[in-house]
Amino acid sequence: MACDRVRPLLPLLADGELSLTRRWMVSRHLARCPDCAAQLEDLQTMRTAMRTNLPFHQAPPDLAARIGNVLPREMPPVPIGRGSRLTLAGRTFAFAGSTFAGALAGVALTFLVMNGRADDAMTQAVLNSHVRSMMADHLTDVLTEDRHTVKPWLSARLDVSPPVPDLAPEGFPLVGGRLDYIDGHRAAAVVYRRDKHVINLFAWAAPNTADAGFRQEARQGFNLMTWRHDGVAYCAISDLEADQLQTFSRLVAGD
Numbered sequence: 483m484a485c486d487r488v489r490p491l492l493p494l495l496a497d498g499e500l501s502l503t504r505r506w507m508v509s510r511h512l513a514r515c516p517d518c519a520a521q522l523e524d525l526q527t528m529r530t531a532m533r534t535n536l537p538f539h540q541a542p543p544d545l546a547a548r549i550g551n552v553l554p555r556e557m558p559p560v561p562i563g564r565g566s567r568l569t570l571a572g573r574t575f576a577f578a579g580s581t582f583a584g585a586l587a588g589v590a591l592t593f594l595v596m597n598g599r600a601d602d603a604m605t606q607a608v609l610n611s612h613v614r615s616m617m618a619d620h621l622t623d624v625l626t627e628d629r630h631t632v633k634p635w636l637s638a639r640l641d642v643s644p645p646v647p648d649l650a651p652e653g654f655p656l657v658g659g660r661l662d663y664i665d666g667h668r669a670a671a672v673v674y675r676r677d678k679h680v681i682n683l684f685a686w687a688a689p690n691t692a693d694a695g696f697r698q699e700a701r702q703g704f705n706l707m708t709w710r711h712d713g714v715a716y717c718a719i720s721d722l723e724a725d726q727l728q729t730f731s732r733l734v735a736g737d
C-alpha cells in the first residue's frame with residue numbers, strides 16, 4: 483500500500499472504523515512508514531484533546547424542546563413530566579447520537595462502495611480468517627512441524643481429513659494446524675510457511691459438489707488459490723507471490 487492510499491484511511495483507523503483486512507494492511511504500512519505513523523499519532527492526539535478539552539454547555543430548555551420535536555420517530559419515547567435536567571441531557575445526547583450514527587453509516591456505505599460489492603462471501607471469509615489468524619496471535623491450535631500430529635488432530639475434530647503433506651523439502655515447512663470456520667463451515671486450517679510468509683490452507687467438506695480446477699485470485703494484497711476435489715473444498719491464501727502460491731497448491735493437490 484502506498485502513502486496516498488493509506489492517508490485517507492488514517493481517520494477511519496483512529497475511529498476504529500476500518501475492516502479487519504484494511505486494519506492489517508494499514509498497520510503493515512505504518513510499521514515501515516514513519517511519516518504516516520506520525521500522522522496517525524497527530525490524529526489520535528487531536529482526538530484525545532478534543533474529547534478532554536472541549537467545553538460542554540447545558541442546552542437552554544427551549545432548544546432542548548425543539549430538538550425533542552425533531553427526534554426520529556423510531557427513537558424510544560423519552561419520559562417527560564419531571565422536566566429534570568437528566569431528561570433534557572438524555573434527549574440532547576440521543577439526538578447527537580442519532581446524527582453521529584447517521585454519519586457513521588454514511589462512512590460505512592461509502593466504504594462498501596469503495597471496496598466493491600462483487601466480493602463473494604466465501605473469499606471474504608477466507609481472507610478475514612487468514613488476517614485474523616495473524617493478528618489475533620492464534621495461528622495454530624497445534625504447533626508442530628510433525629504432520630503425523632497435525633493430521634490426526636484435525637481429522638478427529640472434523641468431517642474432512644485434510645491433506646497435510648510434508649513440503650519442507652520444497653521450502654514450505656509446516657507450522658501447525660487449527661480449527662476454523664469459513665462461511666458457516668467447520669474448516670481445517672493447515673498452516674505452512676515460506677520464508678517469513680504465512681500460508682493458511684483451508685479445507686472443508688463440500689459434499690455433492692463437482693471437482694473444480696485451480697482458480698487464482700488476488701484480493702486486498704493477498705493471493706488465493708481455490709480448488710475442489712473429492713467432496714472437499716480447498717483454499718490456500720498468503721501474501722506470497724502468486725506463482726509460489728500456485729506451486730504450493732499444486733504440491734498439496736499432488737498435481
Ligand SMILES: [Zn+2]
Binds near residue numbers: 484485511515517518
Ligand atoms: Zn506512508
